[in-house]
Amino acid sequence: MPTSVTARAPAKINLSLAVGRRRADGYHSIATVFHAVGLWDEVTATPAGGLEVSVTGPEARGVPTGPDNLAARAATLLAARAGVRPDVRLHVTKQIPVAGGLAGGSADAAAALVACDALWGLAAHRDVLLSVAAQVGSDVPFALVGGTAMGTGRGERLTPALARGRFSWVLAVAGDGLSTPAVYAELDRLRGPARGSPLVVPPELMTALRTGDAAGVGACLHNDLQRPALSLRPALRKVLDVGEDYGALGAVVSGSGPTCALLARDDDHALDLAVALTSSGTCRSVARAPGPVPGARVVPG
Ligand code: C5P
Secondary structure (H helix, E strand, C coil), X not given: CXXXXXXXXXXXXXXXXXEEEECCCCCEEEEEEEEEEEEEEEEEEEECCCCEEEEECCCCCCCCCCCCCHHHHHHHHHHXXXXXXXXXXXXXXXXXXXXXXXXXXXXXXXXXXHHHHHHCCCCCCHXXXXXXXXXXXXXXXXXXXXXXXXXXXXXXXXXXXXXXXXXXXXXXXXXXXXXXXHHHHHHHHHHCCCCCCCCCCCHXXXXXXXXXXXXXXXXXXXXCCHHHHHHHCCCHHHHHXXXXXXXXXXXXXXXXXXXXXXXXXXXXXXXXXXXXXXXXXXXXXXXXXXXXXXXXXXXXX
């Protein structure tokens, strides 16, 4: 058995997110295009007498270390599925902001699954990991897979999407997070609970991804959760306006927000956008990240 295994998993943004009606189980059916971007959380799994979690890193504040930590839940569910004891210490190094709309908790869960699978020598089938991932949360399967993928159901059913080239993103991180259930509830309140969008992914977006057409991708960015996120946090409008003023190809609230994703023409333009956002005072911090990047992987060495 190795003495410890470290895995890392990326943040995600949604290039397109259509939200259907609220289902009987409280979730909403969605049709989305997930896109993994190069902002990473790491999880190191080490043998221990029981399940322990610790968290450090620039975005560690507010992450629970008890059983509701998503990395802990993932390890517990994987251990139960494999018939082993979840005797592991999980150390999470967080760079992805909490409650930011970037699926940071889901990244931790996916990294924990990959790290524990390797530590315990399970070599679990990909389908087993995906099914445990879906039990932990709607976005966890995508954090395992990465790249660019269409998501349906509540987001857990994935189909890989063909994307050519590399896109330069700028992520504007807000001071305080937004609760995902609260943003979905605000959407229901604004449009009426019986209303839902058609569950479609724009064909123009898929064409732009296939051909590596950044301007086309920028023009197609869409998120049904943007309206409720702006309703709960009107100041986000200013972040999107900075993007427009400084020539972003597109700007959109990521997932349930409050992080906003701005698409730059190239890395130089991304730097200009990052400087403009920082000096505008409209967000707490700014990160530049390329996409797409792979999903959760063991970090060699
Ligand atoms: O699956 P996850 O635990 O990440 O979801 C958190 C919450 O977000 C759910 O309890 C639900 O309120 C909301 N949600 C939703 N529809 C989805 C995904 C999440 O309503 N497709």
